[in-house]
Amino acid sequence: MIKAYAVQQAGGELQPFEYDPGPLADHDVEIDVEYCGICHSDLSMINNEWGMSQYPLVPGHEVAGKIAAVGAHVNHLAVGDRVGLGWHSSYCGDCNTCLDGDHNLCSDAQGTIVGHHGGFADKVRAQATSVVKLPDELPSEVAGPLFCGGITVYNPMRQFDLKPTARVGVIGIGGLGHMALQFLNAWGCEVTAFTSSDSKREEALSLGAHHTLNSRDAQALEQAAGRFDLLLSTVNVKLDWNAYVNTLKPKGRLHLVGAVLEPLDISVFPLLAGQRSVSSSPVGSPATIAQMLEFAARHDIKPQVEVFAMQDVNKAIDRLHHGSPRYRVVLKN
Template identity: 35%
Template sequence: MIPTLSYAAAAARAPLAPYRFERREPRDKDVVIEILFCGVCHSDLHTVRDEWGKGSYPIVPGHEIVGRVTRVGKDVKKFKAGDLAGVGCMVDSCRECANCKDDLEQFCMKGATFTYAGKDRHDDTPTQGGYSSQIVVDEAFVLSISDKLDLAAVAPLLCAGITTYSPLKHWKVGKGSKVGVVGLGGLGHMALKLAHAFGATVVQFTTSESKRADALRLGADEVVLSNDEAQMQAHAGTFDFILDTVSAPHDVNAFLQMIKRDGTMVLVGVPDVPPTIPAGSLIFGRKSLAGSLIGGIAETQEMLDFCAEHGIVSDIEKIDIKDINEAYERMLKSDVKYRFVIDMASLNKAA
């Protein structure tokens, strides 16, 4: 077994604190990764505070992982010691169902094995995430990381990046598309960068005039105040595609009115209060309302390669792991531009 340092939640309302546990010795197809950086996702906070009903403690969160390979199993073909590598939201799936065979492991019909708060498919032990010194993952779920970009800023691509890249790609956003982005946070700022890189005309919806300059810097061609009726009406019925990244309750119908005939609005945020959608909002204009969940491993690698080619990373604030509880409170107040990333070199000092 591999002794591992980490920060974990011991209970739903407990602050994260140093925790020692053991990772498995690498199986024949496993890759052992020393974790260099780990992004902080809102999902981490939801999970450790048991807001999604997944509580099985202790929980080591973290699924935006970038590191360096230290060991590999005897049958590993894609990685060797010294390689840069990443791990996202999943570490396994059944690999046999129709969705897995279509490279859509996130929709595994038997349930994907998530990086933390999951169960290992081989021995039923709990999976533990990236707020830790190392991780052991089957090579089929390990991503190659380019050395062209700031590794800390690459980490959030493993969740925020693929969560926004996948729907943009699936709904064929590109040159000639008019795209709206709702929400300017960890997900929204990546949606702006990626939609712009895809060649679309991108409009940022916000309720705050103070966000205009940042939205334009990140790739928006225009900024619309969604609480200004005149500005909204000026764009009504003109969007091919809208990506809604907001996880707080809000009026989805207001944005459905922005979509043109046969347009699509996709939700990637999960508000704790379900939206109410009058049928007429969809029927009049043959509009579609859809959802999207991260992406499969092949698409995640495609996204990482695309970002390396176009110089795209997340805007981050780097923190030491001892400051993670404060970072959670700041995240609740949207007091970060736009993603916290833990420098895991700080773990030895903190643990």
């Protein structure tokens, strides 16, 4: 039996929950969960904000742990390996996107917490393809958030062949943004942190930003016209998107990785006149995750975490929901 914490209905409190996962499939692995990050996507799933939650729901898709068992056809992982598991727990492996290496775009991919029990537990199971080894230099305590938040901000750098000479603005310095600053700085970019919080200005500079810009200052936004090659938005709230588009260079890109629920209100002419783009992306493929982990280990990039005991999961959820953690909350078994 796997011992976990689950919610029984939308917005419910997490309670102890046990389930029998059955025999281990030939292409799957079982992971002893050592740490599991808490992401805003977990909150969205708990509250069924996206209309796809199934209950009982065991959240948790930022898993770091050790392989406890491997299926008969698993050859690249062994019992005892330190590994991580992110948003996807399996892929079809046969569609064109999988064959192209874009597993994260597979229409039949299985979400780790979408119709599948996640990592708020002592163990979790997943297809071996979706599980990635951790570099020796990367502590397990900080590895989990890289498998969702980290890869979410790293993936567009890879997908759009971001040049190290690029000028990049990061909108929102929180769970995603504080990792984006570190990745972009190590990539070689000139990095500006957009933040409305004076308390985060010095933190942003210490995390890798070269400049900060007060996102509530309309004049400062106007003065930044034509400055950026890329704007990476990590927020999940509606902003004056036209003001941000105006800060892009010709051929610049506004890229959204925060799950904004409201429709985007963007005028076409500023896009058309400057051949600017608006885009978005999900997490990355296992190959991109592996590359990100190697890059993070090489450049000593680590999310800042606050650690709670797994049995204090409801306190940890409340900290994320109503507090201001710096910057990711992680559960420890």
